[in-house]
Amino acid sequence: MGKVLLWVEHESGAIKDATLSAVTAAGQLGDVVALVAGEGVDGVAQAAAQIAGVSAVLKADDAAYAHALAENVAPLVAGLMADHDAFVAPATTTGKNVAPRVAALLDVAQVSDILSVEGPKTFTRPIYAGNAIATVESSDTKLVVTVRATAFAKADASGGSASVEAVSGAGDAGLSSFVGAEIAKSERPELTSAKVIVSGGRALKDAETFAATITPLADKLGAAIGASRAAVDAGYVPNDYQVGQTGKIVAPQVYVAVGISGAIQHLAGMKDSKTIIAINKDEDAPIFQVADVGLVADLFTAVPELVGKL
Amino acid sequence: MKILVPVKRVIDYNVKPRVKADGTGVDLANVKMSMNPFDEIAVEEAIRLKEKGIATEIVVASIGPAKAQETLRTALAMGADRAILVATDDAVEPLAVAKILKAIAEEEQPALVILGKQAIDDDSNQTGQMLAALLGRPQGTFANAVTVEGDKVIVAREIDGGLETVQLALPAIITTDLRLNQPRYASLPNIMKAKSKPLATKAPADYGVDTAPRLRTVTVAEPPMRQAGIKVADIDDLVGKLKELGVA
Numbered sequence: 001m002g003k004v005l006l007w008v009e010h011e012s013g014a015i016k017d018a019t020l021s022a023v024t025a026a027g028q029l030g031d032v033v034a035l036v037a038g039e040g041v042d043g044v045a046q047a048a049a050q051i052a053g054v055s056a057v058l059k060a061d062d063a064a065y066a067h068a069l070a071e072n073v074a075p076l077v078a079g080l081m082a083d084h085d086a087f088v089a090p091a092t093t094t095g096k097n098v099a100p101r102v103a104a105l106l107d108v109a110q111v112s113d114i115l116s117v118e119g120p121k122t123f124t125r126p127i128y129a130g131n132a133i134a135t136v137e138s139s140d141t142k143l144v145v146t147v148r149a150t151a152f153a154k155a156d157a158s159g160g161s162a163s164v165e166a167v168s169g170a171g172d173a174g175l176s177s178f179v180g181a182e183i184a185k186s187e188r189p190e191l192t193s194a195k196v197i198v199s200g201g202r203a204l205k206d207a208e209t210f211a212a213t214i215t216p217l218a219d220k221l222g223a224a225i226g227a228s229r230a231a232v233d234a235g236y237v238p239n240d241y242q243v244g245q246t247g248k249i250v251a252p253q254v255y256v257a258v259g260i261s262g263a264i265q266h267l268a269g270m271k272d273s274k275t276i277i278a279i280n281k282d283e284d285a286p287i288f289q290v291a292d293v294g295l296v297a298d299l300f301t302a303v304p305e306l307v308g309k310l
Numbered sequence: 311m312k313i314l315v316p317v318k319r320v321i322d323y324n325v326k327p328r329v330k331a332d333g334t335g336v337d338l339a340n341v342k343m344s345m346n347p348f349d350e351i352a353v354e355e356a357i358r359l360k361e362k363g364i365a366t367e368i369v370v371a372s373i374g375p376a377k378a379q380e381t382l383r384t385a386l387a388m389g390a391d392r393a394i395l396v397a398t399d400d401a402v403e404p405l406a407v408a409k410i411l412k413a414i415a416e417e418e419q420p421a422l423v424i425l426g427k428q429a430i431d432d433d434s435n436q437t438g439q440m441l442a443a444l445l446g447r448p449q450g451t452f453a454n455a456v457t458v459e460g461d462k463v464i465v466a467r468e469i470d471g472g473l474e475t476v477q478l479a480l481p482a483i484i485t486t487d488l489r490l491n492q493p494r495y496a497s498l499p500n501i502m503k504a505k506s507k508p509l510a511t512k513a514p515a516d517y518g519v520d521t522a523p524r525l526r527t528v529t530v531a532e533p534p535m536r537q538a539g540i541k542v543a544d545i546d547d548l549v550g551k552l553k554e555l556g557v558a
Binding site: 067069070071093094097098100102103104109110111112113122125126128129131132133134135136137139175176177178179180181182183192195196221223229233238239240245248253254264271275276277279283288291292293294295296302305306309310 | 327403433451475489526529538546549
C-alpha cells in the first residue's frame, strides 16, 4: 500500500462533501494523507484530521493558496508528490482545474472521474457521456486520479484523529490572480449532495414560470433544484443548476424530472439516481426509458395538483 | 496577437455510441463524426477576438487521423486563417496531445491558446490544463467570458457554486465552457474559400513527441441498464409512490 495525497476541497471554512467521497476512494489505494491548502485554514485542517480514514494532514497556509489558483497550488502538490504515490482529488470544478496541471508537472497521465478502484492501478471511468464504461490501467509510477463523488460512499466526518503538520511551497507563481466570485445564494440543499432533486426543462417556458412551478414542489419535498441544459441556456435558472455531462453529476435518492425530454447529455448527469420520477406530456420522451415512475401529463396542471396533495 | 485553437474530431454529439461486442472500444465505423462542440466554441471565441481587432491571426490545429482534415476545414470555413494537422492513427492521450501542442505553441508563439474544456468522447477534461503546466503559463478553465486588456486577460469561470473571475498574464491558456458563445455556421461561400486556405500536415515525430499510451484500456463495457419502470395513471398514484419512497 502506498501513500495517497488527498486534495481537501473546502469553502468558507467547511469541508465539501465531495472530499469525503474522495477519502473513500483514496483509502482503497493506500494510506490517506489529506492536504489542506488555503489561507487561514487551521479550522479546516482540524476538521480534516477528524475524518475517519485520514492518517495525517498537511496544512499549507499561505495567501497564495487562498482561492486554489491552479498556477500556485499545482507546484505545491507536485512537490509533495516526491513523498507520495498517488494524488487523488474529487472531480469538482476545482479538482478538474488543478489535477491535470499536477499530472503534467509530474509527466504522468491522469485518470479522470473514476467510478471504482479495481486494482492498485486499475480503475473504471465513464466515457462518451456515460454511454460506455472503460476499465483502464495506468503504467505510470505515480497516479493522478479524480473521483466521481456520487460513485463512492462518504467517509465519516468524525472518528479520526490524525496529526496536522504544516508544509510550504513556492507560493505565488505570479501568473494569475483572483478578482472576485459570484456565488449563487441558496438555502436549499446543495445539488450534488441532495437526497431529493426536482429538475425542470425547457418546457417550463421562462424564468418566472420555472420558479412558480418548480419551487413549490421542491419546497414540499425538501429538494434541491436542478435543470436541463436547455433550461439553463434559455436563462430560466443560473448555470450552476445544470445537471448533465457538462454540468453537475448527481445521484440522489429521488430525482424528479419535470418537462425534461431526457437527452443523452442530461441522462449522463442523473441516471445513477436511486429512483427517477418523470412528468412529461410526451409519452415517447426518452426520459421514460430510464424513469422508475412515469406520469404522462401536462406539467402545468399536474405539478400544482401534486403540490396540493403533498 | 496570434491565437492557437486546437480542435478534435469526435463522434457527433447526437449519435448514441455503441460499445463493440468484444469490449475493445466504441464502434466508430460508419458513425457521423463532427468537431467537438466545445472546440467550436473555442474557434468562435477566437474569431470574435479577431473581429474586435484584438487577434490578428487564428491558427487551428488537430492531432488525429487524416480525416481530421475535415474538422480543420470546418474551422477554416468558420474564419480561422490556417491549419496544422498532426496526422497519426494512434489514439493519442491528453498528455501526448498537450506535448505536441506545446511544441506547436513554441513554434507559433500565440498569445492565447483557446481549447474546449473537454472532448465528448473521452470526457477527460485535461488537455488545456496540461498544456498550461507544460508551458508554465496561467490557465483560465471553463471560461464563461473572456476580456483581453493590454497584457492581461480577464476570464470569468463557471465553478460549482457560481462564477469566479480571474486575471491572467498573457500569454495564457483558456478552455471554453458551453455558455461562452454561440458558434456560427460556416456559409457555403466560406466553405468554398476554406478549401484554398493553407493546411500543413505534420507527424508527432516532427515535434519529437512519443505518443505511446500511458493508460491501457482493459475493457469497454455497456453501463448497467436500468430496470424498466412503471407509468402511474394519475396524481394520486404518484403521491402514493412518493410516500412509499419516504420523500412525501
